Amino acid sequence: MPSLILRLAALLSLLVMPAAHAAPDDRGPLVLAAASMQEAMTAAAESWAARGHPRPVLSFAGSSALARQIKAGAPADLYLSADEEWMTDVDRAGFIVRGTRANMAGNRLVLIAPAAKPVALRIGRGMPIARALGKGRLAMADPDSVPAGKYGKAALTALGVWPSVAPKVARADNVRAALALVERGETPLGIVYATDARASRAVRIVGTFPVGSHAPIRYPLARLKASRHRDAEAFRRYLLSGPGKAILARYGFTAP
Template sequence: MTARPKEPIAYRLAPWIAAALALFVVARVLGPVVEDSDASAVHGAPRTLRLGAAASLSDVMEEAVARWNEATGDEVEVVTGASSTLARQIQNGAPYDVFVSANAAWMETLVAERLAGAADVSVIAENRLVVITRLARGEALGDRAQPFDRSLFTDAFPKARWALGDPAHVPAGMYAKEALVALGAWEALEPRVVPASDVRAALRLVERGEVEFGIVYRTDAAQSARVTVVADVPSDQHTKAGVLVGRIRDSQPGAELLLAWLRGPTVRALLESRGFGVDDL
């Protein structure tokens, strides 16, 4: 079994620094905005902010943004995709104001390239990986929960195809590969892996029956009525699947308010309601 990867920098930030920053922004800036019934009087003319969000966050971010728009009068355009794709767009000059990533390494790359400030980045949630199959196949398996061991990928289903987010760059696929390598199953499984452009694309492959199994986030599996969970992927076998939010350099006025909103209790409750872990971050 391989050693657990080193934790990203964001997990090692002093908690009181993040708390102090959030309290300052909310108390001094966001509070007057959300309490004023005429948001445009505070902000000036309404503006459109641009939020890039990992595909696994699309549902919760759309709901969070709808509440933000209602509270402030500002519009936020949500663009979803693989964290890697969005990060590369930012590197190439795409005009995002805030980025929500499902991978710490991509966020740290932006910080290292001075495209985002370290003080403006924080972990707001965590996710878990699960093995899924189409509902009909799951019913055939009955109540027999499958252990996450090498036999699941070799002996039990030796010819089954597996959908993963592309392990070359999609966070969910990268984490899945780490767990499979640690298990000693990656070499046998790799020829049967169907790489997808993002984790939601991997989910759709399983839903449509184009592959027999997949590894996706628990939150993605929960929102589908056409798949069932076969096994849980132990979280100590891969890098933490953290959800990070950060403000992009040269962002528009108002981006710091949106950042504070995404770090705050409303979005935290939304994340928790969708199955994300929000405790002990």
Template sequence: MLKKKATLLTTAAMAVFLATAGCSSGQSSKGGQNEKVTLTVSAAASAQDALEEIQTNYEKSHSNVTIQDNFGSSGTLQKQISQGAGADLFFSAAEDKFEKLVHDGDIDKKDSTDLLKNDLVMIVPEKNSAHLTHLNDLKKDSAEKIALGTPESVPAGQYAKQSLTTLSLWDKVKDKVVYAKDVRQVLSYVETGNVDAGLVYKTDALISKKVKITDEAPAKTHDPIVYPVGIVKDTKHRKEAEAFYQYLQSDEAMKVFKKYGFTAK
């Protein structure tokens, strides 16, 4: 009788243990789903304002995700990723910089898409004391300094040089050029009046009240300005990176991009 009672107690204890273990396992799994994750997005400086708003909106509905930005020129960011710098997504302002990572195996083509388009414009300080209204005016003596992104690493600078070359202006203005590390630095140079004009993306010009757009580079004078985005293959947060990648393509995100002057690809 005592032996039978002991067996029943042992069985009951085992049942309680299994139930507790099952419950604990379930809680652990649920906790794993809510684990805090930080995603690093390496993105072209020209996308900064739009991305920051989009990311704020995203974090409100994804409390376990924090998005950390690394803004800069697309060429610099591409080299960082190539050299193993930690990044979960790459948002480029140039297809060639992006395709280099695809070619080298750092981004899988199936995990990427051409997301946005942009335009290239000429801007001047608000006072426009040099009286520059057209791209052709850049060859005037009053245009003493012209800001461009460094063409080798800054896509906006690359597009600007292409456009000025196509318009037969490059040889006339190249000695006036002040090079900048990214498109936001070009914008800053013009805002502060340190240069007489600059060439930037339309989206950058629209966020500043200290500059005026006076001309737009014809699309046929430079390569198409396309913004690809993709998931870096070495991401340690594949699930969360895929979710944010998909969100960037959503109607909600596209409304924000359009608000800042981008157009859908």
């Protein structure tokens, strides 16, 4: 009889253990966030966890790649895009919970160079950026799809120099990949967000693009219809709250 009781207890433990390991509350909500948000969102997730919540799971990539994942059925809870166009694309496709979309932060667009190889170039109409590049290339996130690249192309077009640099563009999957090309000295110049440049000691800012040379840089946040996590809405609201905005400001993000 004792051995039978022990076997039954062991069987019961096997039946219970998988359920415990599969509990969705063991982790926080899954957030798909623009690559430029890495440091700020990591700090926000840690702050949220310090308040007694499961730490959110963060996945960073270009906003366009994240939008495609969502439309392909990715089971995420929140989407944080680096521009409004990709959020609108996901919204029109029916993946956003109505009433949860809000602009969370803003940013500035800058031209950078390796810290060890400074470049003197004044940003303005007709600036000699092609001459400054020489035989090198201009690192940018893909100007056809990734927000940072689209902002960069718009700014260079407004300043009348896009045709001269278009053949010299080194296209990257996201803004952090563009930053890495300049950090490693593989390109003499690059276009990234001000917050990306601030996060790296290996680059320096050559200049800031005029605000009117491109569309306003805004980061919209929304909850996805696929969301099932009980903390998803609460974490979304936290990011938009005073403490959440303070974290963003600490990392250089501006008001939307």
